[in-house]
Amino acid sequence: MRANFILGIVGSITTLVLLFELLRRKHLREKYAILWVVVAVMTLLVAAFPQVIYWASDLIGVAVPANLLFFVASMVLLGISVHHSYELGRLEDRSRTLAEEVALLRLRIEHGEQRSDAFDDPGRD
Amino acid sequence: MFDPRAESTRVLVVLPALNEARSVGSVVRDVRGRYPHYDVLVVDDGSIDHTAREAAEAGAMVCELPFNLGVGGAMRTAYKFAERNGYQVVVQVDADGQHDPSYIEKLVDGLADSDLVIGARFAGVGEYRAAFLRRLAMRLLATVLSRLARRPLTDVTSGFRAAGPRCIELFALHYPAEYLGDTVESLVIALRTGCSVDQLPVEMRVRSHGNPSQSPFKAALYLVRAVAALGLALVRQWPVPEQEADLPESQGAAS
Numbered sequence: 552m553r554a555n556f557i558l559g560i561v562g563s564i565t566t567l568v569l570l571f572e573l574l575r576r577k578h579l580r581e582k583y584a585i586l587w588v589v590v591a592v593m594t595l596l597v598a599a600f601p602q603v604i605y606w607a608s609d610l611i612g613v614a615v616p617a618n619l620l621f622f623v624a625s626m627v628l629l630g631i632s633v634h635h636s637y638e639l640g641r642l643e644d645r646s647r648t649l650a651e652e653v654a655l656l657r658l659r660i661e662h663g664e665q666r667s668d669a670f671d672d673p674g675r676d
Numbered sequence: 677m678f679d680p681r682a683e684s685t686r687v688l689v690v691l692p693a694l695n696e697a698r699s700v701g702s703v704v705r706d707v708r709g710r711y712p713h714y715d716v717l718v719v720d721d722g723s724i725d726h727t728a729r730e731a732a733e734a735g736a737m738v739c740e741l742p743f744n745l746g747v748g749g750a751m752r753t754a755y756k757f758a759e760r761n762g763y764q765v766v767v768q769v770d771a772d773g774q775h776d777p778s779y780i781e782k783l784v785d786g787l788a789d790s791d792l793v794i795g796a797r798f799a800g801v802g803e804y805r806a807a808f809l810r811r812l813a814m815r816l817l818a819t820v821l822s823r824l825a826r827r828p829l830t831d832v833t834s835g836f837r838a839a840g841p842r843c844i845e846l847f848a849l850h851y852p853a854e855y856l857g858d859t860v861e862s863l864v865i866a867l868r869t870g871c872s873v874d875q876l877p878v879e880m881r882v883r884s885h886g887n888p889s890q891s892p893f894k895a896a897l898y899l900v901r902a903v904a905a906l907g908l909a910l911v912r913q914w915p916v917p918e919q920e921a922d923l924p925e926s927q928g929a930a931s
Contacts, residue, residue, distance in 0.1 A: 647853060650742050651753040654719075658739040658757070 559598020566591040590627060678841060680765060680787045687714040687784060688763040691736070692750035692835075693771035697725040700771045704734035707769070707777045714780075717757060718771065719750040727771075747835065748858040752851035755839075759848040766847075767838045775836040779878040783838035791843045791871035792863070794829065795836035795878035809895035813902040817860055820906060824867045829875050833859045836878060843871055850914045856905040864909035869916050 570587055573579040597604055597620070608616040679685065689707050693700050700718060707716055718731035722744035732738045739753060751768060758766045765784055769775045779795055786793035814833065822829045835858070839847060843866055852861040866873055 647745055647749055650745060651749065651756060654739045654741045654753055655757055655760075658737060662737060 555601065556598055559594055563591045563595035563598060566594070586631065678764065678787070680784045680840070685765060686763045687711070687765040687767065688754070688758050688761075689714050689716045689767045689769055689780065690751065690754040690758075691716070691718045691731070691769050691771040692721055692747050692754070693718055693723065693727045693731065694721040694744065695723045695725050695727060696771040697723070697727045697730045699773045700727055701730040701734040703769065703771055703773050703777070704731055704736045707780065708735055710777055711780065714767075715763075717754055719754050721745060721747070721750045746853055746855075746858070748851055748853035748862075751858055751862075752847065752853065755844055755847040755851055758844050763844065764841045765838060766844055768835060770835050774881050776879060776881055779836070779876070780838075782876055782878075783836070786874060786876050787838055787840040789872075790874040791840045792866050792873045793838045794831065794834050794863075794873065794875040795838075796829070796831035796834055796875040797878065797880050809892065809899045813895075813899040816899075817902055817906060820910075821860070821863055821867070821873075824864065825873045827874060829863075829873065831875065832863055834875075835859060846871065846914075846916070852909075854905065855901055857909075860902065860905050861909040864906070865914050868910075869914055 566587065570579065570584055570591065574581070574584050604616045604620055608614075608619040611619065613619045613622075680687075689711070691700060691703060704716055704718065707714065716736040718728070718736045718738050720728040720731070720738060720740045722741050728738045728740050739757065741750065741753065745753075754768075755766060765787060767780050767783060769777065769780065775795065783793045783795055814831075817832050818830055821832045833856070846866065846869055847862065850865055852858065852865070854861070863873060
């Protein structure tokens with residue numbers, strides 16, 4: 552019990568300090584920091600008041616309280632990974648669109664010098 | 677519909693090219709020699725050889741992508757270019773020389789009746805020997821897409837195709853970039869947004885170099901990816917540009 556308590560407190564406080572430092576140095580965007588702050592605060596709460604876990608597992612009907620903790624933790628991590636994949640895909644889409652626009656602008660500049668009339672006319676609107 | 681033979685129709689022949697320095701020049705010269713009134717655009721998809729220089733020397737406009745985007749990315753760039761510069765027709769031709777440019781005019785003429793025309797390999801003739809799983813995948817794709825198109829489409833993975841004004845506007849916005857997206861998914865997008873798709877038989881030349889992969893593992897992977905690409909394409913949503921919805925095309929919109 553004692554070890555759990557100390558590990559939980561130390562772990563969550565370390566996380567909070569690290570997050571604060573990253574935010575202070577502008578290495579981390581707020582929208583991602585909030586997520587981790589919530590996770591760290593919840594860990595802190597569970598470490599400080601382990602009764603919460605016993606109460607919750609009783610309520611749901613989980614025999615071993617630690618299993619509930621592991622289950623919730625792995626679900627949170629899964630959610631965060633999926634969210635990162637989503638963000639990565641979105642960034643890839645955007646860099647792809649930018650690459651296309653850069654290529655088109657370069658073509659327009661190169662050809663604009665030779666025959667400006669055909670390429671300065673955007674066709675519609 | 678629109679008349680591809682009209683004097684005012686502007687045609688853009690697009691060659692997406694990745695490291696095709698050996699063949700791109702001759703394909704560009706061939707197209708320009710046959711069709712002096714068509715413009716030729718080579719989209720250099722991040723090549724590390726002299727593709728761009730060869731294409732420019734042969735007299736094509738060259739659009740150099742800063743890094744490799746795949747055929748889908750290259751074609752979306754081309755469709756954007758076509759839309760912004762007022763082209764009514766885009767013909768996609770492989771830069772490796774396997775597509776015979778003499779068929780380009782037939783594909784363009786086919787746009788009088790359809791929004792998208794695919795140049796399909798003859799049934800049997802000119803078709804390369806493929807592994808069983810790969811043939812199975814191609815048959816599956818052809819069956820589903822033929823049903824969607826309500827007419828037989830035998831070679832849906834062909835990269836030899838002509839797109840009319842309606843498809844250009846659509847593809848400038850929605851051309852898919854993922855694997856098989858440039859062929860299969862783009863057809864599904866066109867069909868599900870009410871465009872008509874047809875095919876014309878064309879004869880393929882032997883590739884100047886390179887061979888399609890034949891290992892059974894790759895064939896199996898191809899089948900899985902084809903099914904995934906097709907399945908996703910069938911459930912995805914593509915918002916059509918605003919003005920299309922107001923057009924009085926009752927039979928085209930209902931599908």
